[in-house]
Amino acid sequence: MSLEVAGVRKAFGSVRALSGVDLSVPQASFFALLGPSGCGKTTLLRVIAGIYASDAGKVALGGRDITQVPMHRRNMAMVFQSYALFPHLCAFDNVAFGLRSRRLPKDEIRSRVAEALALVRLEHLLQRYPCEMSGGQQQRVALARALAVRPDLLLLDEPLSNLDQRLRDEMRVEIRDLQRRLAITTVLVTHDISEAFTMSDRIGVMQEGRIVQIGSAEEIYHRPANRFVANFVGPINELPLTQVEGDAGGARALLAGQFSVRLPALTRAGPPGSDLTLILRPQALRLGVEEGETANRYGAEVEDVVFLGASSECRLRIGPLRLLAALPAGSGAKLAAGDKVMVGWDAADGVVTDGR
Amino acid sequence: MAVDAANISSAGASASRLRLRPHWPFIAPLILVMAAGFAWPLLHVLVNSFHPNTPQGLDAEHWTLTNYRRLADPLYGEILLRTLRISAAVTAISAVAAYPVALFIARLSPRAQSWMILAYVSPWLVNTVVKALGWTLLLRSNGVINTALRAIGLIEQPLRLLLTETGVVLALVPGHFMFVLLPLWTAISALDPALSWAAGTLGATPAGVFRRIVLPLTLPALIVGLVINFIMNMTAFAIPMLLGGVRNQVASMLAYQVDLVSLDWPFGGALAVALLGFTLALVFVGQKLAVIGLSSRGGKPEVSPS
């Protein structure tokens, strides 16, 4: 079923956790709520689940307004960061819990538990207790428990953050495959960018109780709505601009008061010359460009080169400006501190923001 | 780690010898105090219980088991029965009240919680004699309770509450309630809230969450508290003495009679040993019950890195 959230607000005492959140998740899609800790994403998830009652706004599932429906009747299921497996019940009873709450006949319970545990490949662990399982196994039992009830909405609250890297990568793929196969509408909360990118169809970036951008991973990375989103999702170069002029056809400005720079078309209606910044991804900078290859081209001095294995990082200076460039494997080997090099980027690269 | 600390303070000696030495001067004083004031007197009274009593006092030359055989006398059976009856009644009432109070407190704000716990604990730190006086004032024929009940017309004649078992039970319930409340409240507070949320999202009603999640996980703590409560009831003295009177003798009052009036210390010793044995047996049983519950339970799951 599809999920609609409109105008949700939630405050705890004087702390405003959610200040008006709207989002919609189409049926059978995978949506990620991404943001730093404290941004309200877990609070939003809990409001959707019915654990917290919102102060304002509404939540609708499959078109039906469920804002007033108590949590045990919403037919959603949640996987918690701590897994929240019932320690006094074995795996079978944990997975069967939701089915028993729905008073299903014993045979059906047995078959659905077996089905759910088979989905996560833990059929052999039926009688084990949580304290006798590894973290990865507990996580999968928690997932099976959620899937067994065939929920209309699956909620995942940072379910992978307690696992080590290798397991985490494995589980990301598994969960994504399961979600596609079962076509369950899913909302994931995470602060891990690669997790959001690899698992979801669409991402909502949250900052201080609000959703500041919704889009695909590609949109969010290359066309961030503001400085916060850009910086959260990956390293950036921030270049202050002055004497901005231009229109939808193209724009130009001055960098550091001396270098002329060609900008992408201005989409924001800011008064020319106001406080704007050019945000460039390190990957957008190209070293050793010839005359005419790129719209923007400047002489730079290398400050430092760091070898990172799959890539290298290069710190440069263009006049008073310091930039970070990402170089593919191997190409940094020939550079050393003090070298002079030409660096450039295309006019369409980067994003102009007003510094928020 | 112990070796590190020891190495810093006295370098140059072999590791295994070091482990025994440095801590003893620190621990020795307390051990001596415990030996002199705790172990020795208990051993002493144990030995006394095997000596016969004579009109001239304890006969240290001879040994006997008569003191223990005397314990089986039906005369004392009535006292034992009364003590058990009163203790069981108090524990039962406390058991019923435990969850409502503990759950109520656990849902308050942290500050309110600490004030509530303080309110329940502080009367314990006021001595029981003062509380017995308070209960006397409450339970007397023209005491607060009777006056109030007559004023609102519920009764015509005053209820006889003083010098009865009922009065003793009424006074002991709040007096020893703290021993049940604290362990239970601690266990409830230690529960991962995500467990209740998980159960809720899986379809359990609030009552279902209590019955299937909170109760099984906190029952061991309640059992421990009830055992302690029962022991305190069995061995209470001031309240049964002052509120129950000589016509409602309990075990501790018998002990007073034997040790301080008759001065029959061998028998008093046997009585003391029997009481202690009973207490330790109860504690043992209680621990076993609690462990059965705890073996595959507990608060948060152990997350191991694999």
Place this chain on the structure above:
Amino acid sequence: MMLAVNIVMLVAVLAPVLLVVWMSFTPTASFVLPLGDFSLRWYREALSYPGFVDAFFLSAELAAIASLITIAATFLAAYGLVRFRPRGREALMAVFTAPLLVPAVVFGIAMLQFINQLGLYNRLVGLVLAHVILVIPFAIRSLVATLGSVPEELEWAAMMLGRSRAGTLWHVTLPLCAHGLVTAFLFSFLLSFSEVTTTIFMSGPSLQTLPVRIYNYMSDRIDPTVAAVSALVVMISLALVLALNLMGGFRRLAAR
């Protein structure tokens, strides 16, 4: 419904204590709840009754001495347990908290017979010893927690800078434990001051602590005088409890 049970229980727990205090202000010779005309008459009576005054000083003296001895010995033992982590650590803790398993009555009988047969009946020494034992289980738990909160690195730093272990204890550890020590002392004092059953069994005629004195008085008769002295006991106890609470002492002591 839960609220109702809670209110009933809370009232039952607090009522006897509050009632005693309230009743102590009665202006009449019989127990009539003072509703307006509060009188200090019975306080004057209580304070001029030598039995109560002597008993109060005895209780205070006993509590102070017992607490001091307990804190000193227990602090050292706690230090030994926390810093050196000896092999029998759990066993030793079990030994030190064992008095909790022995009912007050049983311990009173044991001390009565023991003290007498040592010829120490009716002497302060016996009472001090008994109270020390009763208080040790609480003190050891509290002080182990206090010491646990002082990082060992501080002591290593001090010793590397030249202090002996004893010097470090005195100059570094002790000052850092001051708060915990005061809390433990206050709690021990309170426990000793309120001790009833064991003390009744051990008390001779000339060594009556305040609770014992009140008990003996009440066995004879009940009048507002005893209410007044009891009210004073309540006020002292509650003052100590509040002091402890303000110092944050209860969080450490309430957790079993």
